[in-house]
Amino acid sequence: MDFAFRERTPFKRNRFGSVTGTIVELVPTQVGNRRADGCMLFAMVEDMDGNIVNFVVTPSTYVVDFETLSVGMLCTFWYSMDAPMPLIYPPQYNAVAAARQKNGRMVNVGYYDASFVNEDQTLQLNLDRSVDVRTTNNQYFQGSPANRNLVVTYDNSTRSIPAQTTPLKIVVLCDFCGK
Numbered sequence: 260m261d262f263a264f265r266e267r268t269p270f271k272r273n274r275f276g277s278v279t280g281t282i283v284e285l286v287p288t289q290v291g292n293r294r295a296d297g298c299m300l301f302a303m304v305e306d307m308d309g310n311i312v313n314f315v316v317t318p319s320t321y322v323v324d325f326e327t328l329s330v331g332m333l334c335t336f337w338y339s340m341d342a343p344m345p346l347i348y349p350p351q352y353n354a355v356a357a358a359r360q361k362n363g364r365m366v367n368v369g370y371y372d373a374s375f376v377n378e379d380q381t382l383q384l385n386l387d388r389s390v391d392v393r394t395t396n397n398q399y400f401q402g403s404p405a406n407r408n409l410v411v412t413y414d415n416s417t418r419s420i421p422a423q424t425t426p427l428k429i430v431v432l433c434d435f436c437g438k
Contacts, residue, residue: 273379274408275355275368278314279335280306285328288315302328302354304336311349314338316357319434321395321410323358323366333360337368355432356410367411368432375405376421383421384411384429391428400431408432 281304288301300316314336322328338344338352345351358366369377375384392400409429416424 273369273377274340275337276340276352277335277337277368278304278306278312278352279360280304280312280333282328282330282332282334283311285330300328302336302357304334312336313349313351314354314357315351316354319395320354321356321430321432323356323410323412323430325397326359328357328359334358335360335366358412363414364427365413365416367413368409369411370408371405371411373405381421382411382416383423385423385425387425390426393428393430394433395430400429402431404429404431 282302283305284301284303286301287297288299289296298318302314302316304312304314306312316322316328328334335358336352336354337356339355342353344353356366356368358364367377367382369379369382371377371384375386376382386404392404394400409431411424411426412428412430413424413426416422
């Protein structure tokens, strides 16, 4: 009996995890035995189920639209699932990106392949010349955003699988480039 096997694209997990919740505390913090110098913030976030998750917001954390984070703000924080983290409770992560929740605005953080499909195959980007592509320090990105970790801001998408959208803005996470 001859079995024909067809090659399938393996399902990959997203390399970024996220937590959505309300910021309940936001204070300057330190790393290691260095003093808190005001460059890093400790954000205590209460998620929708009442769980506490802590995030360290560093100067390299990309905050969507450069909004100032504040106590009481409903936000989503993304973190690298590949980064080392202390085994403590409540969990503590280094924030890669943060976005205030806004009606009509969606944000996706993840790796996008050469076809502009994210790793968990839930979103495909349709790019044209109107899409604003930047770096985390708000400079125009001079290369191709394909095969990179991106922060994608969009307002609507199709109901297909994967959903398709023409982004409002793309930010390339250059610190997390490569596969």
